[in-house]
Amino acid sequence: MARIEFIGLETIPEIKPGDDLAKLIVDAANRECSGIKDNDIIVITSKVVSKAEGRIIELDEIKPSRRALELARKTGKDPREVQAILDETEEIIAVIPIKEFVEEGIWDLSKYTKDLEGSIQLINNDPCFFITLNVNNQIYTDAGL
Structure with missing residues (x-):
């Protein structure tokens, strides 16, 4: 039987411009859920990507x-x-x-x-x-x- 599991990573810090999102996600996954495995799907919000890219509006x-x-x-x-x-x-x-x-x-x-x-x-x-x-x-x- 196929199984779907959603895991929200809780130890990712507040994202700042220039942050390495991939590293932060991999590190958090290693700490929280024994890492990322083949066929895992990673979902990242556009807001988090924008912050890492420095696309912040004052x-x-x-x-x-x-x-x-x-x-x-x-x-x-x-x-x-x-x-x-x-x-x-x-x-x-x-x-x-x-x-x-x-x-x-x-x-x-x-x-x-x-x-x-x-x-x-x-x-x-x-x-x-x-x-x-x-x-x-x-x-x-x-x-x-």
């Missing part, structure tokens, strides 16, 4: 455009974050108002999380997300930021 250095200010007003997002999304995308396909869906009972958040209080705090800090299309016609949420 929000304090972003000056929001009029469009970013208007979208921020309508969505509750930080205008600088909206500008960063606009800078990384070709097109905004949709805006999903998660906080509004939860508050109006359209979406029962308790069905999808073990930490309801933490999830509510997250959506209070980030009340919606953008579905965006990049220059390669790839779809992302919040431009993959």
Whole structure:
């Protein structure tokens, strides 16, 4: 019988620009689960890769455009974050108002999380997300930021 096992590596440090991701992953796998074997599949988030590549955006250095200010007003997002999304995308396909869906009972958040209080705090800090299309016609949420 085939078996699938998911193992989240817990001892990888906070990633910094220039970090050797492969080495960090191999070392953590050796410590935590007897290493990486043939046919193992390694999943790495794009955010971690971006950090290692130094593709980090300093929000304090972003000056929001009029469009970013208007979208921020309508969505509750930080205008600088909206500008960063606009800078990384070709097109905004949709805006999903998660906080509004939860508050109006359209979406029962308790069905999808073990930490309801933490999830509510997250959506209070980030009340919606953008579905965006990049220059390669790839779809992302919040431009993959």
